[in-house]
Amino acid sequence: MTHTPAGANADTAEMIAARQRVLGAGLFRDLDARLAEVLTDRDRIVEVGAGTGHHLAQVLDAHPDSRGLASDVSRAAIRRAAKAHPRMAAVVADTWAGLPIRTGCIDAELCIFAPRNRDEFARIMNPDGILVVVTPLPDHLQQLRARTGMIGIQPHKHDELMAALASRFTVVSYEEVRADVSLDEAAASDAVAMGPSAHHVREVHVEAMSVTSAVEVTVLAPR
Numbered sequence: 346m347t348h349t350p351a352g353a354n355a356d357t358a359e360m361i362a363a364r365q366r367v368l369g370a371g372l373f374r375d376l377d378a379r380l381a382e383v384l385t386d387r388d389r390i391v392e393v394g395a396g397t398g399h400h401l402a403q404v405l406d407a408h409p410d411s412r413g414l415a416s417d418v419s420r421a422a423i424r425r426a427a428k429a430h431p432r433m434a435a436v437v438a439d440t441w442a443g444l445p446i447r448t449g450c451i452d453a454e455l456c457i458f459a460p461r462n463r464d465e466f467a468r469i470m471n472p473d474g475i476l477v478v479v480t481p482l483p484d485h486l487q488q489l490r491a492r493t494g495m496i497g498i499q500p501h502k503h504d505e506l507m508a509a510l511a512s513r514f515t516v517v518s519y520e521e522v523r524a525d526v527s528l529d530e531a532a533a534s535d536a537v538a539m540g541p542s543a544h545h546v547r548e549v550h551v552e553a554m555s556v557t558s559a560v561e562v563t564v565l566a567p568r
Contacts, residue, residue: 358421361397364539365425368399370532372558375524376400376479380455381407383477383564387453391416391469393440394459398426398433401455405430416444444469453477461506467513467567475564476514480506482521482559486536489556493537503561514565521561529553 356364381404384390388411392401395415405413413433415426418440426435438444440460446469454466457479466476480502489495499505507516528536533551 356396356417356419356422360539361419361421361425363535365397365399367528367532367535367539368397370526370528370535372526372528372532372536372556373400373560374526376522376558376560376562377403379520379522379562380404380477380479383475383562384408384411384453384455387411387475389450389452390414390455391444391446391451391453392455392457393444393462393466394418394456395426395435396422396459398422398429398435400457401426401433402430404455405432414446416440440465455479461509463510463513470567472567475517475566476510478506478510478563478565479560480563482523482561484557485559486556487559488554489533489536489551492551492554495537503563506563510565513568515568517564517566519561519563521559523560524558525555526558527553527555 377400380400384404390401390404390411391414393416395401395417398415401413401415405411415433415435416438417423420437423435423437436445440462444465448468449471451469452471452474454470454476461478481498483498483500485498530553533554
């Protein structure tokens with residue numbers, strides 16, 4: 346399994362700030378609600394590639410007895426994640442180099458638009474744990490992509506995901522979560538600036554628009 350060197354794609358402080366504003370605007374509100382349902386009765390939850398820790402914080406808000414750990418290779422992201430929730434710790438870590446987590450102690454792992462190290466994920470999970478992976482569907486933010494030239498989404502991401510994880514995990518469930526979300530001018534611009542397209546799109550000031558949030562949520566169990 347090939348991967349990019351540690352830190353090569355780490356989010357900048359500007360990207361993190363933009364993402365925080367977009368998440369606050371509710372782009373993934375429906376997704377966060379669904380994740381809270383999927384992660385019911387999971388006491389120890391880690392989000393790998395957590396960015397600002399927003400999604401894990403939303404899950405912890407829904408489950409007062411759960412505790413979480415956010416990991417990310419970006420120091421700018423982890424500085425924000427460390428303050429995202431009182432029951433969440435945060436650590437700078439490269440998923441490919443290994444996570445600073447004891448073997449077999451995690452009840453649930455959350456990976457949203459982030460690198461997936463199947464062997465490391467399997468190592469830290471307890472036998473009854475679950476891995477929840479969120480990936481974008483081809484029409485995710487399609488309105489912004491058409492307007493700004495944002496990086497496209499591969500049409501077969503789910504098949505590639507299954508192939509990459511199949512040796513260590515088996516699929517428990519799979520579903521799509523879709524929503525139409527209205528973004529004002531600032532939030533729409535931030536939606537471009539928060540991701541890797543910020544490195545490629547020169548003009549990120551766009552008008553207010555309604556965008557499609559379209560993701561797939563795959564729940565897997567260790568073999």
